[in-house]
Amino acid sequence: GAGVSQSPSNKVTEKGKDVELRCDPISGHTALYWYRQSLGQGLEFLIYFQGNSAPDKSGLPSDRFSAERTGGSVSTLTIQRTQQEDSAVYLCASSLVEGRETQYFGPGTRLLVL
Amino acid sequence: GENVEQHPSTLSVQEGDSAVIKCTYSDSASNYFPWYKQELGKRPQLIIDIRSNVGEKKDQRIAVTLNKTAKHFSLHITETQPEDSAVYFCAAPKRGSYIPTFGRGTSLIVHP
Numbered sequence: 001g002a003g004v005s006q007s008p009s010n011k012v013t014e015k016g017k018d019v020e021l022r023c024d025p026i027s028g029h030t031a032l033y034w035y036r037q038s039l040g041q042g043l044e045f046l047i048y049f050q051g052n053s054a055p056d057k058s059g060l061p062s063d064r065f066s067a068e069r070t071g072g073s074v075s076t077l078t079i080q081r082t083q084q085e086d087s088a089v090y091l092c093a094s095s096l097v098e099g100r101e102t103q104y105f106g107p108g109t110r111l112l113v114l
Numbered sequence: 115g116e117n118v119e120q121h122p123s124t125l126s127v128q129e130g131d132s133a134v135i136k137c138t139y140s141d142s143a144s145n146y147f148p149w150y151k152q153e154l155g156k157r158p159q160l161i162i163d164i165r166s167n168v169g170e171k172k173d174q175r176i177a178v179t180l181n182k183t184a185k186h187f188s189l190h191i192t193e194t195q196p197e198d199s200a201v202y203f204c205a206a207p208k209r210g211s212y213i214p215t216f217g218r219g220t221s222l223i224v225h226p
Binding site: 033035041042043045048056091098100101102103104105106107108 | 145146148150156157158159160163165203207208211212213214215216217218219
């Protein structure tokens, strides 16, 4: 079956512009996570959605970052007024239920802020 | 502070040797411990996981051991091959939640 997909695969933007990153989780997966991975670094948790519960936004680095998940499926991560330090790979993952199950990762969106 | 610590950050071995990567966690209520492998330029993928009701799990050349008392778990790779070269991440639930917190990763290099 289809895995987690993300779009775009690459995004180059100018400092100060807004960007939207999209994640399509595996059908039926109720849990969805966003992570940020800087070059050669680990996985930095950003935000977590579980079913219809309020999202856990505790990992968002600033108020320029926001995310939503519509209809319990597709999620969009929005970064407003991008800065150069936002350059990274943004990974989305989904799992059947919450974090006690395998996470399936998307291919990521590589964001470059000039 | 960080509740999952992973060591070493880099590990270089000769083909055929064994490799061991260790993670410690802080929340004694944690009960699910996965290991992910990330090859260069690719997405992380689960290679093995263990739940707190067992102490060891094996899958061919890889195994994971869990010591609940000491709050650490380890990944063991035997008879390493060049294709095992990758970054390996452990994870444990964030304190008080089910959100996995990842270790900083171990870059494993297997020399032919």
